[in-house]
Amino acid sequence: MRTLSYMFMALAAMCFAVPAFAQGGATEPTNWVAITSGFAMAIASAVCGLAQAKATAAAAEGLARNPAARPGIQLALILGLALIESLALYTLVIIFAKVK
Amino acid sequence: MPEQLWITRLLNHALAGPVDALLRTFHVSPQHPKAPISNAAAMQLLVFVFLVIVFAIVRSRLSVENPGPLQHIVEGVHGFINSQSEEIIGHHSSEFTPYLAALGYYILVSNLIGLIPGFESPTGASPSVPLGCAILSFFYYHAQGFKHSGVGYMKHFAGPMPVLAPLMVPIEMISHLARVLSLTIRLYANMFAGDMVTLVFFSLVPLGIPILFLTLHIGVSFLQTYIFVLLVTVYLQGAVATEH
Numbered sequence: 001m002r003t004l005s006y007m008f009m010a011l012a013a014m015c016f017a018v019p020a021f022a023q024g025g026a027t028e029p030t031n032w033v034a035i036t037s038g039f040a041m042a043i044a045s046a047v048c049g050l051a052q053a054k055a056t057a058a059a060a061e062g063l064a065r066n067p068a069a070r071p072g073i074q075l076a077l078i079l080g081l082a083l084i085e086s087l088a089l090y091t092l093v094i095i096f097a098k099v100k
Numbered sequence: 101m102p103e104q105l106w107i108t109r110l111l112n113h114a115l116a117g118p119v120d121a122l123l124r125t126f127h128v129s130p131q132h133p134k135a136p137i138s139n140a141a142a143m144q145l146l147v148f149v150f151l152v153i154v155f156a157i158v159r160s161r162l163s164v165e166n167p168g169p170l171q172h173i174v175e176g177v178h179g180f181i182n183s184q185s186e187e188i189i190g191h192h193s194s195e196f197t198p199y200l201a202a203l204g205y206y207i208l209v210s211n212l213i214g215l216i217p218g219f220e221s222p223t224g225a226s227p228s229v230p231l232g233c234a235i236l237s238f239f240y241y242h243a244q245g246f247k248h249s250g251v252g253y254m255k256h257f258a259g260p261m262p263v264l265a266p267l268m269v270p271i272e273m274i275s276h277l278a279r280v281l282s283l284t285i286r287l288y289a290n291m292f293a294g295d296m297v298t299l300v301f302f303s304l305v306p307l308g309i310p311i312l313f314l315t316l317h318i319g320v321s322f323l324q325t326y327i328f329v330l331l332v333t334v335y336l337q338g339a340v341a342t343e344h
Contacts, residue, residue, distance in 0.1 A: 075330075078326070082323065086282060
């Protein structure tokens with residue numbers, strides 16, 4: 001609960017930076033697409049990493065409990081990892097399609 | 101004029117006229133009339149010729165008592181695909197092995213040929229190459245479904261209960277089309293990202309580090325081939341397997 005209140009305090013403090021929008025307009029508009037795509041790719045890779053960690057952990061534990069089931073566990077692990085990886089790659093493809 | 105590899109330049113120099121004429125009969129006007137064959141198309145032709153030569157060599161040297169190393173490799177691949185489709189599809193799975201093996205060889209050699217300097221991986225050069233493989237596999241597994249179940253194959257799209265059919269049919273159609281999209285994007289993005297990441301690290305540290313990424317690219321090539329063939333096997337199982 002304390003961490004949550006600290007986090008909200010920090011976010012409120014960051015709102016003090018709003019006057020930065022009032023400075024004289026830049027000669028060229030900021031490329032928001034490039035900035036957003038950086039954040040999007042970072043979020044996609046982070047969540048993909050978490051999901052693959054869960055899958056690998058489950059596979060390793062299943063293999064430890066039952067080494068005889070190795071072919072099935074290996075198949076499920078490789079298939080799962082590739083499918084999760086492809087979700088992060090969809091984000092990368094959008095970046096290459098949209099960012100000039 | 102687009103940037104051409106030496107193979108593309110050779111093919112365009114020799115065949116630009118006939119290829120232009122062929123394209124014109126289909127009412128397609130090429131963007132660069134002097135270079136109608138793109139890099140990806142020229143590399144695909146090279147992969148095709150290479151595979152045909154390898155298969156011809158293996159066929160001519162087949163022997164039961166004294167198999168050479170190439171025969172061992174090809175038999176290993178054949179056995180692997182056979183056993184995997186047996187495990188996933190069940191009975192009568194060996195009739196799908198020729199298509200799956202050909203797909204696997206083609207995608208593997210296409211992926212790996214990008215590592216040789218002077219060549220470019222067709223699966224990473226343009227999204228149309230993986231799209232071609234995905235569309236072909238789409239038509240293949242639907243054709244196999246129709247062949248095995250006749251017109252009753254359409255019942256697969258209706259879902260578990262006939263009263264749900266008006267809801268399930270559009271959802272199933274969209275999910276089948278999404279399979280084509282996901283197969284394409286997965287293969288293309290993996291190969292393209294491998295090239296990009298190698299180039300980025302090459303621009304940072306020109307000596308030594310990019311080799312690690314090329315090694316990773318080799319592993320990813322094998323893995324993505326295996327995943328493509330595995331997913332086509334799973335889709336075949338959805339289309340063909342019936343409870344006996």
